Amino acid sequence: MRLGADHVLVRVPATSANLGPGFDAMGLALGLYDEIEVQLVASDEVRVDVAGEGAGEVPGGADHLVVRALQHTLELAGAPLTGVHLRCTNRIPHGRGLGSSAAAVVSGIVAARGLLADPQALDARTMLGVATEFEGHPDNAAPALRGGATLAWSGADGPRAVDLEVDPRIRATVLVPDVRLATSRARGVLPGHVPHADAAFTAGRAALLVEALARRPELLLDATEDRLHQEYRAGVMAGTAELVRSLRAAGLAATVSGAGPTVLVLTTADAGPELESALRDLLGDPRGGAGWHVGHPAIDTSGTTCRSLPHE
Numbered sequence: 001m002r003l004g005a006d007h008v009l010v011r012v013p014a015t016s017a018n019l020g021p022g023f024d025a026m027g028l029a030l031g032l033y034d035e036i037e038v039q040l041v042a043s044d045e046v047r048v049d050v051a052g053e054g055a056g057e058v059p060g061g062a063d064h065l066v067v068r069a070l071q072h073t074l075e076l077a078g079a080p081l082t083g084v085h086l087r088c089t090n091r092i093p094h095g096r097g098l099g100s101s102a103a104a105v106v107s108g109i110v111a112a113r114g115l116l117a118d119p120q121a122l123d124a125r126t127m128l129g130v131a132t133e134f135e136g137h138p139d140n141a142a143p144a145l146r147g148g149a150t151l152a153w154s155g156a157d158g159p160r161a162v163d164l165e166v167d168p169r170i171r172a173t174v175l176v177p178d179v180r181l182a183t184s185r186a187r188g189v190l191p192g193h194v195p196h197a198d199a200a201f202t203a204g205r206a207a208l209l210v211e212a213l214a215r216r217p218e219l220l221l222d223a224t225e226d227r228l229h230q231e232y233r234a235g236v237m238a239g240t241a242e243l244v245r246s247l248r249a250a251g252l253a254a255t256v257s258g259a260g261p262t263v264l265v266l267t268t269a270d271a272g273p274e275l276e277s278a279l280r281d282l283l284g285d286p287r288g289g290a291g292w293h294v295g296h297p298a299i300d301t302s303g304t305t306c307r308s309l310p311h312e
Contacts, residue, residue, distance in 0.1 A: 003079050004117030006040040007309040012107040013147065013300040014092040015099030016174070016264045017139040020224030020255040021205035026164070027143040027150050028264075030172060031298035032098070034090045036066055036107040037309070040115065041083040053090035053100065065101060065134075069108025073130055077112065077121055095180030097258035102140035105131050106304050110145070114306035125160065128152070132159040140258065147303030149213055165214035166299060167268075173275060175263040175283075176293045177239060186233050186259035198227035217268050220253035224266065230256050237261040239291070243282065250278040 014032040018024070034053075046062045058064060062071075066088065071081040092100045109130050113122040124145065131141035138152035142161035152161040205225050212223035233256065234241035240261040247254035247265060252275060257264040267275055279286040279294060288294040 002117040003040070003115050004119075005115050005308045007311055008038050008111050008114040008306050009309050010036045010038070010107045010111045010114070010304060010306045012036070012103040012110070012144055012304040013302075014297070015102060015140045015143045015258075016097070016172070016262075017099065017143075017258040018226075018229070018255065019149075019209060019264070019266075020226040020230070020253075021202045021209060021228065022139075022151070023202070023226070023228050024137045024139050025151055025153060026206070026209065027099075027139045027152070028166075028172065029143040029147045029149075029300035029303060030098070030174070031300045032091055032174075032295070033300075034088065034092050034100075034103050034107065036089075036111060037087040038066075038070065038111040038115070039085045039309075040081075041085055043083045045083045045085075047084075048086045048088065050088045050090060052088075053092060053094050054088075055090070057094075065104040066108040066111075069105045069130070069134060070112050071108075072134075073109045073112035073122065073127075074115070076126075076130065077116055079116060093176055093262070095182060096176055097181070097183075097186075097256065097260045097262045098174070098176070099140040099144060099258060101183075102131065102135055102144050105134040106141055106144040110304045110306050114308065125158065128161055129158045143300075143303070145303050147301045148299065151210070164210060167214060167217050169268040169270075170213065170217050170220075170299065171267050171269055171271075172297055172299055173265040173267065174257065174295045174297060175243065175265070175279075175288075176295065177261050178291045178293075179239075179261060181237055181259065181261045183259040185236055189236055190229055190232050194228060202226055202228040217266075220266050221248065221251060224253045224255050226255065233260060243292075246282055247278055250274070250281075252278060 142152035212219040
């Protein structure tokens with residue numbers, strides 16, 4: 001496979017996985033973006049410059065997650081990577097349950113596709129499959145790639161995803177804490193088995209969530225109730241668990257975002273006063289406080305985008 005471009009700019013959204021009962025399956029793309037600029041160079045040099053989240057922390061060379069995903073995808077397409085200069089402008093918080101690692105992987109995959117002379121050689125299912133290889137499950141990768149809300153699963157023929165309808169009245173709010181939590185730690189506290197009644201309850205709520213997202217947002221409080229993972233994780237994110245409980249007691253559909261510790265709240269536009277009142281009571285200020293930062297990102301509908309840039 002030949003390369004058709006040598007300089008691309010990728011924009012990838014943050015994502016919130018699970019949405020309560022949709023554990024490892026449902027996800028939502030949010031209007032908070034990392035931008036990744038990839039320029040191929042004639043030498044074998046790999047240089048990574050990072051601004052924003054992760055600056056000075058993430059690897060600065062071939063071990064960087066975007067570079068690894070880019071290289072793997074180009075090799076899969078028969079166009080091995082030589083040298084590359086990578087510039088990352090990161091706005092998605094790291095270690096907070098907003099899909100930062102999935103965003104890095106997906107941006108590398110989409111950049112590789114944008115560099116190919118025939119981008120159609122990498123179709124949507126192939127890209128989701130590569131992302132799932134890196135991530136282990138497709139719940140964040142699917143909405144990052146496709147935008148909107150998605151339902152993803154892995155079967156005998158690999159990972160797949162479908163889009164879920166989202167009522168235009170629905171609004172997202174994220175409460176991002178100062179502290180981080182490694183996904184491996186959040187997963188490590190989950191039990192190997194759960195009571196059958198809890199599994200059945202959560203399956204029913206996940207089905208209800210599809211209807212609530214699409215047509216009946218007034219059902220979001222019930223539809224986001226979970227008995228499969230959130231309470232088991234409460235011990236490693238006590239502040240998150242308490243905030244979720246308090247918001248739900250106030251009638252707001254709050255969940256743990258991904259593996260946490262960010263809190264996602266799904267409301268409708270007319271519920272703004274109730275949300276503001278609850279945040280003022282719980283945090284002291286509806287804009288954030290007590291170690292929490294409040295954001296109101298749009299629901300992203302474009303997914304990851306890529307465009308060619310002129311050669312420098």
